[in-house]
Amino acid sequence: MEKALIVIDYSNDFVATDGALTAGEPAQALDSYIAGLIEDFIDQDEYVIIADDLHVLNDPYHPETELFPPHNLKDSDGRHSYGETGQAVKKYLDHKNLYFTDKRRYSAFTGTEVDLRLRERGIKEVWLVGVVTDICILHTAVSAYNLGYQIVVPEAGVASFNEVGHEWALSHFEGTLGAKVIRK
Ligand code: ZN
DSSP, rough: EEEEEEEEEEEEEHHHHTTTTOOOOOOOOOHHHHHHHHHHHHHOOEEEEEEOOOOOOTOOOHHHHHSSOSBBBOOOGGGGGGGHHHHHHHHHTTTTTTEEEEEEETTTTTSSSSHHHHTTTTOOOOEEEEEEEIIIHHHHHHHHHHTOOEEEEGGGGESOOOHHOOOOOOOOHHTTTOOEEEEE
């Protein structure tokens, strides 16, 4: 295994039209591309990590409680992966090359086994897709940079509810984190 695909917060709450914290159509437009990448990575014996926020309602110890409306609540449909991507996740849930992790912070690396699992497999390159570009993708990219990973961000695989933030984050990945941004 040489690389890993990390699918970040591509859940109904962040993507579906009626999601609690949705990025809407720009996020929905990523679905086939992300689902295809999951298939490709599994087919090529590479690693796939699905990282989704896990919240409980009104958690007094969670900083996001004050910052965002409730989302990705435990056992809710909002936390399930969206659309075709959700189908692909379901299909490979028991596959040895797919790992699902809950996360409690924006970064998929914070408080999770992600770094340990990548190191165990000798993986040095991470592909980041999902939502939103300027929050959870950004924080995950910063963590990956600080841990010494090569970062790839396909523009066709990320979206935000903030177009200015989205563009800024793409240029930050390239210019500051040394990421390879695959332009559409
Ligand atoms: Zn959250």
